[in-house]
Amino acid sequence: MSPGAKRVTIREVADAAGVSQAAVSYALRGINVSEETQERVRKVAADLGYEANPIARALASGRTGTVGILGPSLEDLWQQRFAAEAGRVLLARDHFALIVDPGGDPDRQRMLATQLRDQQVDGLIVSPVNPSDEFWTEIAKALPVVSIGDALAGASVVGEVLFDNGTGVARALEHLHGLGHRRIAVLRRPGSPTTDRPAEVFVGAEADRLGLDVLVLTAPYELGQATAAAREMLSTDRTPTAAFCFSDSIAYGVYAAARELGLTIPRDLSVVGYDNHPMSAVLAPRLTTFDWRSDWLVEKAVDMVVEAIGRRRPQRRRFVIEPDLHEGGSTAPPRSSE
Amino acid sequence: MSPGAKRVTIREVADAAGVSQAAVSYALRGINVSEETQERVRKVAADLGYEANPIARALASGRTGTVGILGPSLEDLWQQRFAAEAGRVLLARDHFALIVDPGGDPDRQRMLATQLRDQQVDGLIVSPVNPSDEFWTEIAKALPVVSIGDALAGASVVGEVLFDNGTGVARALEHLHGLGHRRIAVLRRPGSPTTDRPAEVFVGAEADRLGLDVLVLTAPYELGQATAAAREMLSTDRTPTAAFCFSDSIAYGVYAAARELGLTIPRDLSVVGYDNHPMSAVLAPRLTTFDWRSDWLVEKAVDMVVEAIGRRRPQRRRFVIEPDLHEGGSTAPPRSSE
DNA sequence: TCGTTTCAGTGAAACGGTTCAACAAGGCCT
DNA sequence: AGGCCTTGTTGAACCGTTTCACTGAAACGA
Numbered sequence: 001m002s003p004g005a006k007r008v009t010i011r012e013v014a015d016a017a018g019v020s021q022a023a024v025s026y027a028l029r030g031i032n033v034s035e036e037t038q039e040r041v042r043k044v045a046a047d048l049g050y051e052a053n054p055i056a057r058a059l060a061s062g063r064t065g066t067v068g069i070l071g072p073s074l075e076d077l078w079q080q081r082f083a084a085e086a087g088r089v090l091l092a093r094d095h096f097a098l099i100v101d102p103g104g105d106p107d108r109q110r111m112l113a114t115q116l117r118d119q120q121v122d123g124l125i126v127s128p129v130n131p132s133d134e135f136w137t138e139i140a141k142a143l144p145v146v147s148i149g150d151a152l153a154g155a156s157v158v159g160e161v162l163f164d165n166g167t168g169v170a171r172a173l174e175h176l177h178g179l180g181h182r183r184i185a186v187l188r189r190p191g192s193p194t195t196d197r198p199a200e201v202f203v204g205a206e207a208d209r210l211g212l213d214v215l216v217l218t219a220p221y222e223l224g225q226a227t228a229a230a231r232e233m234l235s236t237d238r239t240p241t242a243a244f245c246f247s248d249s250i251a252y253g254v255y256a257a258a259r260e261l262g263l264t265i266p267r268d269l270s271v272v273g274y275d276n277h278p279m280s281a282v283l284a285p286r287l288t289t290f291d292w293r294s295d296w297l298v299e300k301a302v303d304m305v306v307e308a309i310g311r312r313r314p315q316r317r318r319f320v321i322e323p324d325l326h327e328g329g330s331t332a333p334p335r336s337s338e
Numbered sequence: 339m340s341p342g343a344k345r346v347t348i349r350e351v352a353d354a355a356g357v358s359q360a361a362v363s364y365a366l367r368g369i370n371v372s373e374e375t376q377e378r379v380r381k382v383a384a385d386l387g388y389e390a391n392p393i394a395r396a397l398a399s400g401r402t403g404t405v406g407i408l409g410p411s412l413e414d415l416w417q418q419r420f421a422a423e424a425g426r427v428l429l430a431r432d433h434f435a436l437i438v439d440p441g442g443d444p445d446r447q448r449m450l451a452t453q454l455r456d457q458q459v460d461g462l463i464v465s466p467v468n469p470s471d472e473f474w475t476e477i478a479k480a481l482p483v484v485s486i487g488d489a490l491a492g493a494s495v496v497g498e499v500l501f502d503n504g505t506g507v508a509r510a511l512e513h514l515h516g517l518g519h520r521r522i523a524v525l526r527r528p529g530s531p532t533t534d535r536p537a538e539v540f541v542g543a544e545a546d547r548l549g550l551d552v553l554v555l556t557a558p559y560e561l562g563q564a565t566a567a568a569r570e571m572l573s574t575d576r577t578p579t580a581a582f583c584f585s586d587s588i589a590y591g592v593y594a595a596a597r598e599l600g601l602t603i604p605r606d607l608s609v610v611g612y613d614n615h616p617m618s619a620v621l622a623p624r625l626t627t628f629d630w631r632s633d634w635l636v637e638k639a640v641d642m643v644v645e646a647i648g649r650r651r652p653q654r655r656r657f658v659i660e661p662d663l664h665e666g667g668s669t670a671p672p673r674s675s676e
Numbered sequence: 677t678c679g680t681t682t683c684a685g686t687g688a689a690a691c692g693g694t695t696c697a698a699c700a701a702g703g704c705c706t
Numbered sequence: 707a708g709g710c711c712t713t714g715t716t717g718a719a720c721c722g723t724t725t726c727a728c729t730g731a732a733a734c735g736a
Contacts, residue, residue, distance in 0.1 A: 009692060020716045025694060034714060054457050055402065056692035058393045059721050066436075074422035077415075077617075084412035084421070088439045091450075096457065098404075099437045101426045112429075119392050119434065223616045256620045278561045279415075279617055282594045347722060358686045363724060372684060394722035397691050 008050040017044040028052070058120060066096045067305055068116035070126040071148075072189065073104035075221035077249045078275040079127070082148075082298060086125060089302040095122070104190060104221045106130055117142050123305035129191050144308035146301050159304035160318040161297055168290055168323040169202040169244075172272050173210060175288075175325065176242045180333045181270060183213040185233050185240040187226075187250045190218050215240060219250045226253030227260075234261055234269070241334035242270035248277040251287055251330075266332035276326055286328030292321050346388040355382040366390070396458060404434045405643055406454035408464040409486075410527065411442035413559035415587045416613040417465070420486075420636060424463060427640040433460070442528060442559045444468055455480050461643035467529045482646035484639050497642030498656040499635055506628055506661040507540040507582075510610050511548060513626075513663065514580045518671045519608060521551045523571050523578040525564075525588045528556050553578060557588045564591030565598075572599050572607070579672035580608035586615040589625055589668075604670035614664055624666030630659050 014021040017040055026032040027041035044050075058064040069086050071079040087097035098121055102109035106129040113136075116124060123144045128136055131150040136157065139145060146159035176184055186203050200216070207214040217233055219226040230253045233239070245251040251273035255265065263269050265285060273280055273289030280287035300319055308314035352359040355378055364370040365379035396402040407424050409417040425435035436459055440447035444467040451474075454462060461482045466474055469488040474495065477483060484497035514522055524541050538554070545552040555571055557564040568591045571577070583589040589611035593603065601607050603623060611618055611627030618625035638657055646652035 007692095011692080021693080022695080022717075023715060026715090029694095032714075037714080051456050053692055055393060055396045056721090057694075059397050059723085060692075060694040062694095062721080064393065074425070080418045080422050083437070084418050084439060087412070087437055088441060091438060096436055096438065098434055099421070099425055100429060100434065101422060103426060118389050223620070252617065252620045255622075259622050279590065282561070282590045283620070284593075284597050284622060345722095349722080359723085360687075360725080361685055364685085367724095370684075375684075391722055394691090395724075397693085398722075398724040400691080400724095 007053065008048045010050070010052070013041065013045050013048055013050050016048060017041050062120070063310070064120045064122055065094065066098050066119075066121045067302075067309075068113075068119075068121040068124045068126075069097050069099045070102070070109065070112055070116065070124065072102060072106075072109065072127060072129050072191070073221040074099075074101040075104065075223070075249075076189075076247055077252075077279065078247060078277050078294075081277065082294065085295065085298045086302055089299055090306070093302060093306045095306060102129075106191065110135055113139050122309045125301050125305055144305055144314060146305045146308075148297070148301060156316075158308040158314050158316055159301065161301055162318065162320045163292055164320055164322050166202050168274065170206050171323055171325055172244045172274075172290070173203070173206045173212060173214075175331065176244065176270060176272065177210045177212060179242075179270065179331060181240075181242040182211075182334075183238070183240045183242075184215070185243045186214055186216045186246070187219045187230070187233075187243060187254070188216065188246045189250075190220060219245070219253060221249070223249065223253055223256075226250050227256045228253075230254040230257035231260065234258065234263065240269075242272070242331070244272045246274050248273040248275040248280050248287060248289055251289070252279070252283070255283060255287075266330050268335060270331040270334070272331060280328065283328075283330075285330050288328040288331045289326055290323040291326050292323065297321060345391065346386045348388070348390070351379065351383050351386055351388050354386060355379050400458070401460055401648070402458045403432065404436050404457075404459045405640075405647075406451075406457075406459040406462045406464075407435050407437045408440070408447065408450055408454065408462065410440060410444075410447065410465060410467045410529065411559040412437075412439040413442065413561070413587075414527075414585055415590075415617065416585060416615050416632075419615065420632065423633065423636045424640055427637055428644070431640060431644045433644060440467075444529065448473055451477050460647045463639050463643055482643055482652060484643045484646075486635070486639060494654075496646040496652050496654055497639065499639055500656065500658045501630055502658055502660050504540050506612065508544050509661055509663055510582045510612075510628070511541070511544045511550060511552075513669065514582065514608060514610065515548045515550060517580075517608065517669060519578075519580040520549075520672075521576070521578045521580075522553070523581045524552055524554045524584070525557045525568070525571070525581060525592070526554065526584045527588075528558060557583070557591060559587070561587065561591055561594075564588050565594045566591075568592040568595035569598065572596065572601065578607075580610070580669070582610045584612050586611040586613040586618050586625065586627055589627070590617070590621070593621060593625075604668050606673060608669040608672070610669060618664075618666065621666075621668075623668050626666040626669045627664055628661040629664050630661065635659060 010021050010024050014024045023033055023037060024041050027038045028045060030038060067090055069083050074080050083099045090097045100112045102112055109129055117139055125146045127148040140157045144158040147157050148161050149163055203214055203216060219229040234257055243254050245254060251271050254271050258265055258269050265271055273287045276289045276291035280289050304317055348359050348362050352362045361371055362379050365376045366383060368376060405428055407421050412418050421437045428435045438450045440450055447467055455477055463484045465486040478495045482496040485495050486499050487501055541552055541554060557567040572595055581592050583592060589609050592609050596603055596607050603609055611625045614627045614629035618627050642655055
């Protein structure tokens, strides 16, 4: 702060109003003092242009009015949107959002979580890459944590918003199976062993049940790289007739790769996404994808964390969101069975 | 903070190491103390698991290690991306990003700027809706401000990254004119009178020069609403043959509206964007748009603000970015002249 | 040898709030 | 009338750092 006019402090207000600084502190928060004192102090404070210093307040009270937002990677469009939306809702609840980006690296995500805790954020909204880790339990000891996406198995978080991935996977594969697809690629995000659960377990079980030939691949977060991964998938000799993507962003990469290779969606390749990002309605054909009620979800997550802030024994809450298949035009029977 | 193990303070480290707390403070920052003391203190601090409290540090030093990011609206995909990228770069420079969203409201943007200043952010990166306002000069007095997009005419900001909108508009309209388009819609963002400069002045001048019939419209930030605006534009009796959008996000709305109305791009409608967002390469046809070197831009902006933090008399810098037309397949001669 | 610089390290004063313990003045009850 | 609770207000401790002013000792030059 180079120039910066000196700010008015609470002490100056107290002097000007002829009361103690404690009285000013109370008066401005409307507690412990009489109506008339409150009014007088408010007037003086306004005249002097007093604004409480949030830093000093944070040091004294232990509250910063800030909530951390921590996903796996902001390269993903859905996560970008989630973070932006969470910031908006938090603002409406008188909090600031501290949005940080591990860029897809699980270790970095942990490092950032620690740093946020040390930064004294009041709460944390996180989509953990490594959910069942006791690391998160440790973090949750220091501040209210709301987790999005996967269960924090052992962690004592204050709130959870879970996607019913089992049902999601089943619906997606059933849908494709019903259209006649037998050889299907499943594109998931890079992550740690625990994130693989939906991909490995659910997909495996479902594939067995339906008698599908499933190929599980990993697509990086960055769109260009995801496109490259999709390109590779489509360049083998026995290419799948359909791709199920664990994120709309991945599906966009598939669209780009398909176009490059001269494949038409859905004639040559069916695609299913997972987020219902607004862009999915812009693509031609519209992407068939799962809606998880993002707006509602964000609001729930923010409400849970804000409500828990300050409570010494907040009640735990958990929401499970059921997938809602939005059929676009990106799926059709495979060519061979036409 | 409900449970939260008590954190180790600098005093405890001082006692354990047998030095004063001042010595610890200096030692950990590697100044004013001997090598051996530094080492001893570091060891003790590590053993005790000491982590400096950022809040206390901020109060004492006046630095928070935080930079505010403030655009017009995070509904816009380019701005979402900008904010995410800025957060990433800041992290690499040991700073946190405080990303806030005015949701397209100019007044709200001002309010948030004030709030960020009061929150003691060390610096601010802003795309002002109302650039020439003296309000920003006032803000810039208190902390280093880097502005993106339009000149902050009278404001004494520490850094500027300017888009050469005059050239951008000229290129876009020349390109469309060259293809044979005469009736062109220009879609800009909602904003205040000052933001209208590129739209009104540049577009007006260029239209006169080229003899174009130009229709300037406003498209909201939210994709659905932008789509509605585009739909309306395409539903009049004398619809334009081309649309020049002041943001790729708007262009996406145009794509969606065109598809709904059964219009094919570029046969029935040519579209030009303005950001070269990654999604523009996914669309079919690829969007013809202007590249402004986002990554480089973000890095420059962050570097300028970080460098200015702490300097009492930082040197002012300014970059002007020239538009780089990326031709996709979204422009072609109008139907009538085929 | 003496006075003057350096160097390491210290104690205490900020920074600007919140909150606790104490107290005075009324009002109420018995 | 005396004791007790309630209400309004205050002084001071506290939050955990940074930083300023200062000291004692060692190093140095003349």
